[in-house]
Amino acid sequence: MQDKKICFLIDDDEDDQEIFSLALDTxxxxxxxxxxxxxxxALNRLNIDTDFTPDFIFLDLxxxxxxxRECLAEIKKLSRLKKVPVIIYSTSSEQKDITETRMLGADDYIIKPPSISLLVKRxxxxxxxDS
Structure with missing residues (x-):
């Protein structure tokens, strides 16, 4: 049996946190x-609790x-997280943001969708x- 996956969502909007959690629950x-x-x-948690290694990190811009961007750069300095995918989760659909975050090491980019059902699919x- 496969272990439970851990997603670490870094987002300062409580509503977005709740929507994200609801989508994961479905x-x-x-x-x-x-x-x-x-x-x-997030960085305090990742630096202090070295046993905490999420399977995925979702990061608001x-x-x-x-x-x-600053947080992403710091996450990429932590060697134990090298293989953990970091996915940008943002309202921005600007190509400049997508390109810049990819260059900083983001593995994917999700534009916050207008509905939970679209978020669930994404x-x-x-x-x-990575299952």
Whole structure:
């Protein structure tokens, strides 16, 4: 039997966190969502709790204390997370943002969809890729 997957969502919008969790709950994949409210909180958790290694990291770009690009650069410095896919999860559909985050090491880019059903489909694609 396969272990439960852990998704680490870094997003400062509580509504987006809730929508993301609801979408994950509808998937036919055994997955837990752990959240951080910003990049600083996320990096503190990742740096202090060295036993915490999520299977996927979903990262918002537009956060107040530390933006997603800065957080992504710091995550990529942590050698134990080298194989953990980092997926940008943002409202921005700007090609510049997609290109820049790919160059910084993001594995994928999800534009926050207008409905939970579309998010579910997109998450299924991302999460089943590495099953």
């Amino acid at each position: 998937l036919d994949i055994d997955v837990t969502c752990i959240t951080a409210n910003d990049g600083i909180e 537009n956060m107040v204390r530390m933006n997603g 998450l299924e694609q991302v999460l089943s890729r």
